[in-house]
Amino acid sequence: MIELHRVWKVYSVGPVKVPALSDVSFRIAKGEFVVLTGASGAGKTTLLRLLYRDDLPSEGDIEVLGYDLVPLRRSRVAALRRSIGVVFQDAKLLPVRTVYENVAFVLRVLGTPRREITQRVFDALRVVGLSARAQAYPAQLSQGEAQRASLARAIVRKPPLLLADEPTGNLDDAMEAEIIDVLKDIGGGGTTVVLATHQARLAASLRRRTITLEGGRVVKDEG
Amino acid sequence: MLGFLIGEAFRDLRRAGRVAVSAIVLITLSLAALGGFWLVSSNLERAVAKWRERVRIIVYLKREPPAGEAAALVERVQGVPGVAGVLYISKADALASLKTVLGKDASVVAQLPSNPLPASLEITPAAVAATPEGARVLVERLASLPEAEEVAGSADWVERLSQWQRLLTTIGLGIGAVLAIAAFLTVATATTLILHARRRETEIMRLVGATEMTIRLPLLLQGMLQGLLGAVLALTALVATHGLVAPRLAPLVSLTLGLPEIAFLPPLNLAVLLLAGTLLGGLGGCLARAGREA
Ligand SMILES: Nc1ncnc2c1ncn2[C@@H]1O[C@H](COP(=O)(O)OP(=O)(O)OP(=O)(O)O)[C@@H](O)[C@H]1O
Ligand SMILES: [Mg+2]
Numbered sequence: 001m002i003e004l005h006r007v008w009k010v011y012s013v014g015p016v017k018v019p020a021l022s023d024v025s026f027r028i029a030k031g032e033f034v035v036l037t038g039a040s041g042a043g044k045t046t047l048l049r050l051l052y053r054d055d056l057p058s059e060g061d062i063e064v065l066g067y068d069l070v071p072l073r074r075s076r077v078a079a080l081r082r083s084i085g086v087v088f089q090d091a092k093l094l095p096v097r098t099v100y101e102n103v104a105f106v107l108r109v110l111g112t113p114r115r116e117i118t119q120r121v122f123d124a125l126r127v128v129g130l131s132a133r134a135q136a137y138p139a140q141l142s143q144g145e146a147q148r149a150s151l152a153r154a155i156v157r158k159p160p161l162l163l164a165d166e167p168t169g170n171l172d173d174a175m176e177a178e179i180i181d182v183l184k185d186i187g188g189g190g191t192t193v194v195l196a197t198h199q200a201r202l203a204a205s206l207r208r209r210t211i212t213l214e215g216g217r218v219v220k221d222e223g
Numbered sequence: 224m225l226g227f228l229i230g231e232a233f234r235d236l237r238r239a240g241r242v243a244v245s246a247i248v249l250i251t252l253s254l255a256a257l258g259g260f261w262l263v264s265s266n267l268e269r270a271v272a273k274w275r276e277r278v279r280i281i282v283y284l285k286r287e288p289p290a291g292e293a294a295a296l297v298e299r300v301q302g303v304p305g306v307a308g309v310l311y312i313s314k315a316d317a318l319a320s321l322k323t324v325l326g327k328d329a330s331v332v333a334q335l336p337s338n339p340l341p342a343s344l345e346i347t348p349a350a351v352a353a354t355p356e357g358a359r360v361l362v363e364r365l366a367s368l369p370e371a372e373e374v375a376g377s378a379d380w381v382e383r384l385s386q387w388q389r390l391l392t393t394i395g396l397g398i399g400a401v402l403a404i405a406a407f408l409t410v411a412t413a414t415t416l417i418l419h420a421r422r423r424e425t426e427i428m429r430l431v432g433a434t435e436m437t438i439r440l441p442l443l444l445q446g447m448l449q450g451l452l453g454a455v456l457a458l459t460a461l462v463a464t465h466g467l468v469a470p471r472l473a474p475l476v477s478l479t480l481g482l483p484e485i486a487f488l489p490p491l492n493l494a495v496l497l498l499a500g501t502l503l504g505g506l507g508g509c510l511a512r513a514g515r516e517a
Contacts, residue, residue, distance in 0.1 A: 054430060074435075081432035092427045096234075109433040111224040153431065 001161065001192050002028040002051065007060035009046050009216075020046040021057070022216040028194065030160075033187040035223075036196040037203040038213035044196040045089055047213070048163050051194070052084050053077050065161060082110065085154030087164040089196075091146035093138040093153075099125070100134040103153045110157070124156040125149075127182055129175075143170035151179065155186060162186055162193045168202065180206070228437070232444035238420050239413040243449055246409035250453025250503060251460065253402030254496050258461045260395020261496075262488050267388035270480040274384065278358075278376070280346040282365050285372045287314050287342040296370060300344055303368075305361040308347035314338045341372065358382075403503055406453065410446050410507025417442065418511060443508045450504020454497045462487070 009021040020043045028034050036044050049055045050062055053069050062069040067080045093102045103121045112120075125131045128148040138146055151167055164183060168176040180202075187193040197203055203210050212220035236243050288296055293311050300309045312320075317340035322329040348361055366374045418425075425438055469485040476482050488496075 052430070078429070078432050078434045081430065084432075086430065088430075092430060094424050094427055096424070105428070105433075106431045108224075108227045109428070109431075109437045111227075 001030040001032070001065065002194075003061075003063045004050075005061045007050065007057045007062060009043070009050065009055070010058045020216050021050075024060075024213075024216070024218055026211060026218060026221060028192060030192055031187075031190050033184070033193045033206075033208045034195070035203045035206050035208050035210040036194055036213065037200060037210055038198065040198050042198070042213040043216040044198070044213060045165055046216075048086070048165050048194065048196055051163055052081055052086055082106075082157070083159055083161060085157060085159040085162045087147065087151045087154045087162075087167045089165040089169065091138070091143075091150040093141075093146055093149055095138050098135050098137055099130060099141070099149045099152075102138070102149060103156050106153055106157055120156055121152075124152040127155065128152045129178065144172075144175060147171070148175075148179065151182070155182075158191075160191060162191050164193065164195045166197055167195070168197070168199075176202070228440050229444060231437075231441035232448055235417045235421070235441050235445040236448055239417045239445070242409065242413040242416050243445075246406060246413045246449050246504075246507070247453045247456070249402060249406035249409050250450055250500050251456040253399050253406050253503075254454050254457035254500050255460050256402055257395060257399030257499075258457055258488060258492075258496050259464070260391060260399070261492060262461065262465065262485075264388050264392045264395060265488065265492070266476075266482060266485050267384065267391065267480070269486065270482050271385045271388060273481060278348060280348060280358075280362060280365065281375045282344040282346060282368065282371050283341045283373045283375065284343060284370050285341075286370070288370070297344070300346070300365075300368070303361075303364055305349050305357060305364070306346055307349040310345040310347075312343045312345060314340055314342050317341070317343065403499075407503050407507045407510070410449050410504050411510040413449065414442055414446055414508045414511030417445065442511070443505055446508020446511075447501045447505040449507070450500040450502065451497065453504070454500025457500070458493060458496060 007024045011018040104117050107117045128151050209223040297309045297311050318338050473484050
């Protein structure tokens with residue numbers, strides 16, 4: 001499902017080279033639920049971005065869902081991304097569209113029939129508890145609501161792989177528990193889930209395989 | 224899917240706002256100018272064609288041929304290349320027609336000591352001789368007939384009309400082309416603005432797996448929409464202007480050009496104008512895209 005082999009990611013900020021990931025290798029099997037944790041700046045977002053081919057590694061190989069990401073042609077990137085649901089740390093909602101339209105968008109680009117779209121979008125919004133805010137625009141949402149909209153968009157296609165970057169970052173405890181339940185449900189349904197969080201408490205409470213990053217290195221991989 | 228893409232195109236169009244409106248206005252102007260000149264020119268063309276049909280060349284004969292030989296002469300002239308028809312008019316025929324023309328003043332003719340009018344041949348030129356060059360050659364051939372005293376009548380003024388028509392077409396094309404270039408550039412600018420406005424959105428769309436087609440086709444479509452909208456407006460303006468002006472000018476036109484009315488453009492030309500507008504807009508949409516990738 002996911003395989004990283006000696007992956008490095010070095011950002012150049014002017015003359016300074018910032019190694020965001022250093023020699024990272026691991027495998028995640030189909031259906032696994034993996035927690036990716038580490039302090040702020042440890043490289044979690046960087047790692048996830050490599051998985052949906054938003055960026056290329058400076059060195060090393062990555063395979064996701066059978067796609068070899070380094071030589072992957074531009075035209076196939078869209079196909080890869082269509083099989084991955086991503087909850088972005090900063091939500092990344094289309095600003096001039098309502099929550100409903102944002103979630104519907106990923107189905108429209110697939111050519112899903114309109115009637116089916118309505119049904120599935122409302123199902124997804126119900127799951128994340130946002131049905132009432134369907135007609136709101138992103139600017140009118142709280143950060144927690146925006147993240148839940150991003151989650152609804154990530155799950156509406158029922159992808160085989162779900163990458164969630166701090167999906168509970170801005171939520172209260174009750175809402176956090178709810179969202180974690182949603183993710184666990186999705187994981188239970190056979191979807192491979194990678195959940196990134198800097199909250200050590202949350203990572204521990206999940207009692208799943210946990211990969212810990214520290215300064216861009218995998219320092220622990222257990223559970 | 225197509226509905227979705229068209230919806231996206233309309234969204235883009237709205238985003239371009241005022242620039243899109245000016246692009247549409249420019250397309251309207253360019254196509255209206257083109258269509259207007261085309262309309263006038265096609266009517267002139269009709270007049271030219273009509274007058275060409277009516278052109279007659281008269282060959283005045285040195286002597287009236289003896290009774291038996293007129294038919295042979297007609298037959299011989301009939302054989303001259305570029306001649307479609309020959310009518311023999313004897314001295315008596317000529318006098319008779321002069322009398323009809325003079326009407327009540329015909330008594331003047333009766334006082335003439337002898338018939339001063341020459342016999343003549345009235346030639347209907349064939350289509351090949353209807354061009355200025357063809358007509359000149361035909362006139363030369365007829366003048367070289369041993370029986371010919373003088374050859375009169377030529378397609379001169381019809382040709383002048385034809386030249387005017389061609390000049391008008393050229394001016395129309397010129398003005399239309401200049402405006403079309405301006406329109407095209409404005410569409411491109413509008414599209415560039417759209418690209419800029421939706422840069423962040425495009426980024427997100429790509430991240431969630433939208434294909435390049437989904438991202439780019441709406442740009443092409445919105446350009447085409449600008450063009451089509453402009454073309455429809457131009458045609459509406461043409462129809463309205465024609466409806467308003469044509470009936471008023473009809474008497475003048477019928478007097479000077481002999482046309483019963485000012486005809487509107489045929490459906491084919493209308494389709495060409497619509498297509499031209501749509502292509503112009505689509506091209507503008509494409510150019511902006513290419514510019515971004517360069
Ligand atoms: N585009 C970039 N250019 C330069 N440096 C970057 C870039 N993106 C990330 N970095 C650096 O890489 C390191 C890892 O960043 P990353 O965003 O992956 O951390 P993170 O674990 O997701 O942190 P957080 O928990 O705060 O989200 C940081 O030092 C960051 O400053
Ligand atoms: Mg992060």
